[in-house]
Amino acid sequence: MTEARMPIKVVQYGLGPIGCAAARAVLARERLQLVGAVDIDPQKIGRDAGEVLGVGRSLGIEVAATLQAALQQSPADVVLHTTGSFLDAVSGQLTEILALGLDVVSSTEELSYPWADHDQYAQQIDRAAVQAGRTVLGTGVNPGFLMDTLPLSLTAICLSARRIAVTRVIDASKRRGPFQTKIGAGMTVEQFNAEVRGGRMGHIGLRESAAMLCNSFGHSVDHYRETIEPVTAANDIERGSAPVRRGDVIGIHQTLSAVCAGTEFVTLTFHAALDAENEADRIEIDGEPPLQIDLRGTNGDIATVAILLNAIERVMAAPPGLKTMRDLPPVYCW
Numbered sequence: 001m002t003e004a005r006m007p008i009k010v011v012q013y014g015l016g017p018i019g020c021a022a023a024r025a026v027l028a029r030e031r032l033q034l035v036g037a038v039d040i041d042p043q044k045i046g047r048d049a050g051e052v053l054g055v056g057r058s059l060g061i062e063v064a065a066t067l068q069a070a071l072q073q074s075p076a077d078v079v080l081h082t083t084g085s086f087l088d089a090v091s092g093q094l095t096e097i098l099a100l101g102l103d104v105v106s107s108t109e110e111l112s113y114p115w116a117d118h119d120q121y122a123q124q125i126d127r128a129a130v131q132a133g134r135t136v137l138g139t140g141v142n143p144g145f146l147m148d149t150l151p152l153s154l155t156a157i158c159l160s161a162r163r164i165a166v167t168r169v170i171d172a173s174k175r176r177g178p179f180q181t182k183i184g185a186g187m188t189v190e191q192f193n194a195e196v197r198g199g200r201m202g203h204i205g206l207r208e209s210a211a212m213l214c215n216s217f218g219h220s221v222d223h224y225r226e227t228i229e230p231v232t233a234a235n236d237i238e239r240g241s242a243p244v245r246r247g248d249v250i251g252i253h254q255t256l257s258a259v260c261a262g263t264e265f266v267t268l269t270f271h272a273a274l275d276a277e278n279e280a281d282r283i284e285i286d287g288e289p290p291l292q293i294d295l296r297g298t299n300g301d302i303a304t305v306a307i308l309l310n311a312i313e314r315v316m317a318a319p320p321g322l323k324t325m326r327d328l329p330p331v332y333c334w
Contacts, residue, residue: 008312009076011036011102013067013093014083015044017176018107020053021305022080027055029309031334036070037063067100078316080308081106085204087114087121094136095128104136105311107304109205111138113148113324116211116221126322135318139311139325141303142168143205146295147268148212149325151283158287163265164213165284170272170300172251179300183272184230187249192230202228203254203270210258210266216326219260226256231273250274310334 010032012023019039026034037049044052050059064070067079079097084090087110094111097104114122129136138144147166155161172180184192184201195201207224214221231251237244244250251273258266281295314328325331 005031007031007033008078008316009033009035009074010312011038011067011070011076011079012049013038013079013081013097015039015041015052015063016082017178018301018304019080019082021301022082022308023049023053024055025305025309026080027053027059032309032312034059034061035074035076036067037061038065038067038070039063040065067097071100076102078103078105078312080312081108082308083108085109087111087118091121091125094125098125098128098132098134098136101132101134103134103312103315105308105315106136106138107140107308108138109140109143110208111136111322112140112143112205113208113212113215114138114322116215117207122322129322130320133320135315135320135323137311137315137318137323137325137328139307139331140205141298141300141307142203142270143209143212144325145303145307146281146298147206148209151285152213152216152326153330154283154291154293155285155287158285158289158291161217161285161287163263163267163286165267165269165286166209167269167282167284168271169276169279169281171274171276171279172272173274173276175272175300179272180274183252184249185251185274186244187230189230189232189247189249192249196228201252203252203272206254206256206268206270210256210268212324212326213266214258214260217265219258219265222259222262224256224258225264226254228252228254231271231276233274237274244274251276306333307331 026032044063045065048058049061079102230249233244233250254270257264283293285291311331
């Protein structure tokens, strides 16, 4: 007879589109229990989480402005953290969560493999996790899986791997409005290029994925080569988050290569645009034997939510500290 397990008590920290989708997915899982919700939006604070999530019923959980306030309503085991992409903005949130004695699964892109570019934050978060006896993980569909964990796992059936290339093509017409805005849809080319120069345009996480792959093979990165270019509309487009005129931006084409010992070892290409054709994820490994894997059907929003939830048990069972997907046993749907 199988012993019944108590549900894992989850606090959802951040109630944007991904955070709300994650919280709704928690409600649908028998082995998970949503016990708290945190957001800084004054329009959400104090309301019942069921209303904010749009589930059509009261959950008896009041959206709190702070994690400490949420924990006054109920104790918890783990936090799903979905507030931002950059470590300088969220590191204080992560150390606070750990200090309050909870494990963390976060969608912060720079947390997926922070040692290459954000070592100071990585060490700070790792120390806080070890001191608290808790575990923290940064993951998502990308970074976290498609451009790092999956290709790394595929090399298990190769005797050697000389080069890894991953290309992700996304039809942004199928994605939510904030994603379309994030890739520049509706901007002029001049506006797009100004955002690039200001460091505010581009997919976050390519460098983290490349660094993890290079490090896994014992390679030091000499330097990175990166290009970020607008994809423009051949005709007027009325769909999307806003109408787009011919010649204006409908998306982004971004490529990052990691050069190791004078040779490009990793090349990652991210192409997301309204009405993009041939939507797929392609992984190519120049090795013995050479491999090419084409994955179709990936839904970025669903995949991000799924991997956050599916990683919870692995994170809770892992030793204390800051972990990456490479450190954990395989994550799968449960």
